[in-house]
Amino acid sequence: MDDKFLRDRIRDDEVDVPESLLPENISKKLDAGADNTKKQGVKTLSRNIRSIALAAAAVIVVAAGASMVSRLSPKNTSGSNEDMYEYEKMLETTTEETTGVTAGMEMTIYDELYEKLIGRNYIDDGYYIRNDSDITGSAETGAGHYDSAVNENVRNDITTDTASGSESKDFSKNNDQEEGVSEGNIFITDGKYLYVMKKPDDVYVGTRSVSICAVDGGALDESSRIQLDKLAGYEYVDYNTMYVDGNVLVITGYAYSRYAYEPGCISFGMFYDISDKEAPKYINMVTQSGYYVSSRITDGVLYLISHYTPDYSCSEGEYESYIPMYDGMLAGEHNIYCPEYVNDRSYTVIGSVVLKNPMSYKDTEAVVLSSDNMYVSENAIYFLSYQPYMWYGYEIINDVENDELQTDGVQSEGITGYETEKSRSRLMKFSTENGNIEYAGETEVCGSADSQFSFSEYNGYIRIVTTTYDYTYYEPSCGLYIFDSDLKLVGSIEDIANGETVKSSRFLGNMAYFVTFRNTDPLFVVDMSDPADPVIVDELKLPGFSEYLHPYGEGKMLGLGYEADESNGRVSNVKMSMFDISDPYDISEENRLQLEAYYSGALYEHRAILVDAQRNLIGFSTEENIIEADETGANIVGKLAQIYRLYRYDDNDGFVELIECVLDVYSYDYPRAVYIGDYLYIFDGVESIYTYELNDYSLIGVTEF
Template sequence: MNDKEIIDKIKKESDNLKIPDTLSPDIIEKKLKSKKSFNKNNYLKFATIAATLAFIVICSFIIKANNNEIKTTSDIINSSENYNEIFSLFKAIEKRNNSKIPGIKSSTDTYDSIKESDDTSMGSCDTSKTEDFSTTNTQVDGVDEGDIIKNDEKYIYSTNGNKINIVETNNGNMKLISTISTDNNYIDEIYISGNILVVIGNKSNTSKSTTSNKKAICGLHCNTVISTSIYDISNKNKISLINTVTSTGNYSSSRLVDDYLYMFSNFYINDIEDKDTTEDYIPYLNNKAMPSDCILIPSSPDNASYVVITSLKISDPKDFTDKKAIVASGNDFYVSEKNIYIYSSLWNRKENFSTETEIIKFSYDNGIITAKASNIIKGILNNSFSMDEYNDNLRLVSTIESFATSSSNFSRKNSLYILDENLELIGSIEDLAPNERIYSARFLGDTGYFVTFRETDPLFSVDLSNPKEPKILGELKIPGFSSYLHPYDNNLLLGIGMEIDENTNEEIGIKLSMFDISDPSNVKEVNKLVLDKFCYSDALYNHKTVFIDTTKNIFGFEATGYSNYNNSFHKYLTYSYDKEKGFISKISTDLNLESNNDTRGLYIGNTLYIVSLGEGIQSFNLDTSDKISEIKLSNN
């Protein structure tokens, strides 16, 4: 059976899979068609959701040959010797991949590990708030995440194309006081830290060597650079630019920990036929090629691409503090208080075409980035919440999909793995929830919770107190599923997902669930609220869109419904929770999202602000729910 026949069989088998209606192509198309225009982030978000759930895009995964056991490869991540070595590597990868299915690695392919060199001729690589206010909903406490909207105790900062609007809140009586115009094509994310504003964006690359390169060897990223600008905003009427640093490639994500910004990007190489300039196959930082000894190579690299990690001290942003690039294709990240984990999906051709995930671990400390280990586990991760670091161990849950070519059978099952600080396997639970996949996960100390789904929603609770012998404590089966889990109290866990009709298996609407986890062996859904008028919310897939403060007993999110195929309506909904009354609707307001814009909720003092990019900001009194004012923020 050749590769094409195998892929055709996978496609045919996948037609029988049940994908939740909310994520079906029709619903996604409705979401897109109901808007007059779209922005880059939302377009990529929906494309990613569709691609992830549609099994027929399997051949976009990297096929990697490994045995059935989890293999640690931390002893074979080495620095490159020089640029010629890197160039030869990419030529070998290209030659190999061009002879087979694009992006797929044969089980017979190998590439010898490049030995570490002492050559350093190309350069060394060592290099009290006054008012209560909310912050971005993040996965790890103390590890801030960039977003399109930020706030402090007095101001709201919102992105707007290549501009940033600064709005003084004044107890809900808002006023636009300043607009920062950047030279970016668009702004990806921003941060606020005291009197420092960090702006991460994308702009055109004016490098002569790039624009004159007719072969376009390095692909689309040659024409753009990631621009990170640091502003002094101590005087809101006279904002000053401190410095801007740049890097070639495609921005993926970032984190801010204390005074250091850590940025993650991808740099892809295409069509290397002949050596031109280093800019064609080496990432550039501030118009300088990354030193070769900062480029790390695993033993069997699959794709001609890098994951680039840089750090920047935002209080003194003269240059990058440290930089590392590894030849890998990962573009998803989990960052703990001490370590960075890069993960990417693979496709194991040898083991019945089964899914795998490659994990690469770096430590970080005061801006210094150090490669630690790499590993391959069975299955793919739903998102970064499927990973958690605790007591130096990494806990994760994965969904294993496989296609047996001998019988043409497609199967799914799920596993939990615990890896030590060297990414060595020390504990596992396998073969969980057959024919289902993981929809959400949350780790809370010695207990883990994860949701799988096909027709009902099993919420599993796992005892992780002994990492060498994890144990399933309980399994709660209820209709529907939760896509996002958030601890709401010491004994409560909030779920945001979809309700499913048990008879027809059709989606009814967005569901809010509150689980009592006081006894992890007997988890109970003590309250639920079905919003049957709404069939979609960004909260299902992007945790940063969820506004939540358990101390104030309030959470909120934007929800979308459809009156017919072409007409959608949008509301921002907020709720509190009462153990006796259940979910209590608080502030609810209509949104005019004609431009497919993102919406965030936040509070400053006793005022709730609902910010819609390109549209405006509404303010409400948190006690009375009365609307205070509204300010328009034009897209122009």
């Protein structure tokens, strides 16, 4: 294919192509090496530009239609974007009938979002390549648009100060990842009361409630019960978690009518004044579009995060079908952010509520992003979203091939680029100071994260451990990346543990500990004292792997996970390990214990794990088959049981079991435990609390709700 061929096809098809897009002019512009002006946070990948430009010109020849508008916008180029967009702008004037936008009519941000997420510009492989400015900026909030400033129903009688009373100072805290960032739970204590979210066996059908129970010497007395019923207009409702912040009780959840990810699904936060524990008072409920993802409370502010999927069958102008809503009103135009490259047509929806005034949202932000993982620090929320592979030249090759035009040179270069490319994710940051949610930047990072524990913010840096796959052999490797507060890459280590994946991570100050796995369990230690030059200082290989790591006092790290066969990697029983990390340059496994249990759901829900090094208590539930007599006592039968286990740790004796509590019901939320003084309370996750004396570990009684 040469320039003459392209000119002939353009002439024959009578396509009026701007002079700047003729092949020779594109080549000149590329040779000039003009800088590519990019929005902050979007990584530039410039490859094979000359061949790509010729292929792009070929696409103009063979397509010449509105359906190719998006594909003509380069994902990455070292030339100027303006000329590459001229052809798109020309096509826009010929496609008004398909877009429904009248010539000369100013598009609102809502209309523009329709074009980008639902209309003609969305391409099949999952990417919309933008051809104009970001959907950001400000706009006046009109009628029916959510603006927290107009909601001024202020409650001044609510206090989030710690409730007074004779509560014990010796009680367990929630197992939160970061100090000062509460993650909520279904079983909480403030040292005087137990707060219990009761769920039936079928979490979607049945009565739910929150009980507030006074405790006295191991005895429980239910002070009050809050009945949690269905929400009007919704067939199903699920209550996920709750928080107690002084005299405010917060309950979060979601409701829907057919399926959880439907466009009409909402997430909510309910607020109760519990100054009088015997008579809680309902204050307010806030709602936002989408399926519940998570929530946090930091410095007296609730952050509610949901995932909203628009109705893709809607028509333009039906804003309520594809724009997120807060309290039944459309998100303000100035509170919607669309990144430069879109790989999903859904939103991550964020709302903040000040607990001292929960009558409305403090701030809102909806971002066109489907997040795979999130991490919350005291002043920021980070989202990590997997990015499907799309090398610009490779996509153009597909267009040419579809029209049976052959460009062997470009094709071979595209395949080479594909073979060397690795999986990537977009990291996006929102600052949350004082409840104000502000976009703070984005960047790319190789790979994807295992969990929220793969992230850590420390001294102005965000550190991430990831697993990366190449796209040819799907072979994994691991890496650690350090970004500054502006998400600029400062330092990294790549190609760690080739062939293995990250199973668990923990950051302690300047040290990172993470476990990878294929057949064995290497525990890596990285010194990040110099963020620009992180260094692997030790590696410990063991059978199996740890799914969860938790610091245990001075110089020790607890690992909970599974044993595995070193020859083939086959996973077997649950195991506990205690690592000596007193010298990060020479770590070792002090003790390990293999359990009879084959599974523990608590390893994937850290809030169901009790770890208190000061009291020397480690508690979590396991699942295993047990043998017992049937109801008649005549036959021996096996059944699946959840068992809550409590341990202490001794340097010489290792893990010592203190309590084995076989629970009568099965909970998909996993049993939890808290202690107050010398008593341990085990909640089965459904309807009962088992009370144990911690002096002799005897069962005192069982309370049903």
